[in-house]
Amino acid sequence: MGAKQVSSKSPPSKAMPVLTTDIAIIGAGVGGCIAAIALHQALGENCTITLIEKSDQAKTPQHETHQTPVKAGENLPPAAERILKKLGLYRRFISANQQGHMAQASMGMQSYWGNDQRQIVDNLSNPDGFGWQLNRSAFEKFLNECATEQGVKIHWSTTVCESIRHEEYWKCQLQTGEDRINLNAKFIIDASGRRASFARQQGAKRQALDRQVAYWATIANNTENQLSTIVTCPYGWWYSAALPNQQRVVALHTFSDLVPKNLRKNVYDFLMLARAIPQIAPLISTSVNYHGVTAANTCRMSQVAGSHWAAIGDAAVAFDPLSSQGMFNAMATAMQLSDLIKASDILNTESLPQRENQEKSIEHAYEKQIDSIWRHYLGHWQHYYQQEKRWLDQTYWRERNSFA
Ligand SMILES: Cc1cc2nc3c(=O)[nH]c(=O)nc-3n(C[C@H](O)[C@H](O)[C@H](O)COP(=O)(O)OP(=O)(O)OC[C@H]3O[C@@H](n4cnc5c(N)ncnc54)[C@H](O)[C@@H]3O)c2cc1C
Structure with a gap:
């Protein structure tokens, strides 16, 4: 070589x-x-x-x-731990994270999908462990x-x-x-x-199967509930999860032509839409870092x-x-x-x-x-x-x- x-x-x-x-x-x-x-x-x-x-x-x-x-x-799923272990990185990951600034255990998800009933999938029963919410x-x-x-x-x-x-x-x-x-x-x-x-x-x-995008923000986390939340609405679905360092991510997944035209630049419209969703509204705080829009569709390369x-x-x-x-x-x-x-x-x-x-x-x-x-x-x-x-x-x- x-x-x-x-x-x-x-x-x-x-x-x-x-x-x-x-x-x-x-x-x-x-x-x-x-x-x-x-x-x-x-x-x-x-x-x-x-x-x-x-x-x-x-x-x-x-x-x-x-x-x-x-x-x-x-969200780093539990199975990722196996790869970190295989490469000898897991112990180091744990010790680098002693203060919890890089990652916190992911407790699971509450989802409102298909109906208004809350369904909880907790990570307690996952054989690979909890998974992690990362400071990316x-x-x-x-x-x-x-x-x-x-x-x-x-x-x-x-x-x-x-x-x-x-x-x-x-x-x-x-x-x-x-x-x-x-x-x-x-x-x-x-x-x-x-x-x-x-x-x-x-x-x-690039072969794209759809045209989904995500509008997203990180905000101060003021709530105790550490479960991630996923909830559908007529124009897409919302997601929120706690992050390390008392932060929280909030994201809307939709098509760009279904939301106000300037949403990618307009944090006020984003917050207004978020506050209209009953399960997301209580999570919204005043300290917001808005990242705008990013591609969130399914695609693969032809080769x-x-x-x-x-x-x-x-x-x-x-x-x-x-x-x-x-x-x-x-x-x-x-x-x-x-x-x-x-x-x-x-x-x-x-x-x-x-x-x-x-x-x-x-x-x-x-x-x-x-x-x-x-x-x-x-x-x-x-x-x-x-x-x-x-x-x-x-x-x-x-x-x-x-x-x-
Ligand atoms: C809204 C949203 C939420 C998501 N949530 C999750 C989640 O909860 N859990 C999860 O597992 N995944 C999630 N994903 C997907 C996840 O972020 C990606 O799948 C992951 O980042 C892919 O890693 P990668 O290393 O392939 O690419 P990337 O993380 O995109 O890294 C690519 C790197 O290449 C660099 N780069 C780009 N172009 C060039 C160039 N020309 N020359 C040199 N460098 C270049 C970039 O700067 C970057 O550092 C989410 C994605 C979106 C859009």
Whole structure:
């Protein structure tokens, strides 16, 4: 495997430094970090892994455990604990969270779905334990640190502008601040979330099954009840959950044409809608940090792996937040891909035909795994939405019920 090397002696273009790595991972979110850690553990010290992250470490609140989150998604399902344990991160997660600033146990959910009766699903009986309500920024910072300690270099404020496959390497040009760097990587993992930036550069297309978006805010948490709340209404559904540091997330899932036009900018309209929902109104406090709107639909890429590249997490398949499975899926697909790369020994193979065969087998096996996740998810997704039949005369629920 290639040793990490930064040199300006023989660059492909003038005066541009060249970084050579075995595996480049685009995106240092949950999926990217878990992939980096899993691959490092599977392939050992000699395999160099580089994370390329668009956001600016200094400008994001990742250093501040008390800051409110900037990425939607806070419920880490109980099954994620197995992956943290497998990677030897769980004890460290617990000890880093002694003050409870990064995560608090997720007690379960009260749901008003299909009728006005409250249904409680508590996590007491879950064999995997409670699951966690995360301060997402603090959790990602924790994973960034775990990856860095294992020798993974993270390039912040950096994106891949161009890439071509040439012999043994992907030859990429990175934009990092004002500078450009050439990167040679044997294998590229796209962990860039819903943007799927590398997969799309390779010609993969996003296939969206619906047009749901989420309007969301973090607010001060003034209530004792630690159960998450989910409640349907004629134009979609609301969700709220307690977060660490006396915070709470409140989110509306709907279609953008069913709500006031300027809702993404107008916190007052958002609060007015929230206060009109009897189960959400008592949760609303006065201290509000409104994040506007974000995509919350179900989609997958037409292709999730190709010649010496693969996409994981949201860059491969992105789920409806109703499933609370997005982070787990990012972690699980990172683990699956890491196992396939290790089993193939592709990074150590010199012969081109042999490498191409290994590549085909990774591609085939990985596409099959993603297909299976996708089919499983779709079954649950359709089933769940079909449980709500009260507003079939309304656009949102008519479209939700028309999947079958
Ligand atoms: C409203 C809402 C609520 C949700 N709630 C939950 C929940 O409760 N539980 C749950 O498990 N999931 C939830 N999800 C889904 C979850 O947040 C995602 O599935 C998860 O973030 C996917 O992780 P990822 O690592 O694949 O991508 P991301 O977390 O999106 O990380 C991608 C990273 O790549 C970086 N990046 C993007 N483009 C580039 C580029 N060109 N170059 C370099 N870097 C780049 C980004 O800055 C980011 O750091 C929710 C989603 C939404 C929208």
